[in-house]
């Protein structure tokens with residue numbers, strides 16, 4: 559008697575043949591990926607750029623928006639269809655749009671109502687189902703949510719006073735010449751002096767870490783056990799030194815009881831290179847972001 563297709567492929571009762579996608583194992587506890595897809599989803603470097611989509615120009619008013627397609631890939635890796643995703647720093651909704659296009663449910667919290675309006679406008683223009691977007695400070699809003707009611711926390715942390723600070727000019731002095739004007743990044747407003755931070759309205763690193771601790775502790779309460787917390791965070795070069803914010807945030811999250819599982823590198827191949835420090839010193843041209851992966855054990 560001729561062998562069936564299943565027999566030829568060596569399929570077991572808990573295997574589902576998904577055609578070109580590969581074999582899906584019904585005992586997969588984490589996601590809906592086949593073995594073939596899992597191989598790509600677990601690589602440590604994501605070397606991808608994303609063409610403008612989902613009203614990119616509108617979302618770009620934010621400045622820290624993430625590609626919804628990248629968020630959708632991460633959501634597909636860390637959840638199954640229909641599960642719930644939380645973003646306590648939702649911005650203009652990269653995570654929420656990612657959840658919609660991957661068939662998950664999501665709740666976002668954002669302190670600035672302008673970004674929620676833009677998210678809603680994007681959904682309207684794109685005909686996307688809107689996820690729940692709550693306007694408020696995550697440090698208080700999250701306390702009202704039900705314990706262990708989310709399957710993934712996917713977020714992208716704010717930097718120092720992102721909205722309040724304008725681009726400003728500073729001066730730097732070359733070893734062999736006069737001081738010259740330079741532009742400072744909107745995203746580099748560290749101050750070493752925490753007391754001065756209060757006076758200038760510029761939040762320092764300690765205050766930032768304290769906010770991160772509060773928001774992530776509140777988020778952790780909402781996450782189901784053995785589920786993941788995934789965070790975008792860029793390192794930063796500022797005031798003559800490299801700040802490994804990814805490492806500082808990772809240690810902070812571990813101190814809350816999470817276990818660090820990976821530091822994925824998102825290398826945006828379309829990112830422009832800049833010349834920094836030419837002829838005088840090495841200053842990195844940052845073309846990657848870190849994506850920390852931690853689990854509530």
Ligand SMILES: C[S@@+](CC[C@H](N)C(=O)[O-])C[C@H]1O[C@@H](n2cnc3c(N)ncnc32)[C@H](O)[C@@H]1O
Pocket residue numbers: 620622623624625646647648649650651652653667668669670673694695696697713714715716717721773
């Ligand atoms: C890096 S952005 C997120 C961008 C987002 N991934 C997107 O695709 O648009 C971080 C956001 O967190 C918001 N934020 C800062 N502190 C907050 C807080 N305590 N509670 C809620 N949102 C906050 C900021 O207004 C900012 O829009």
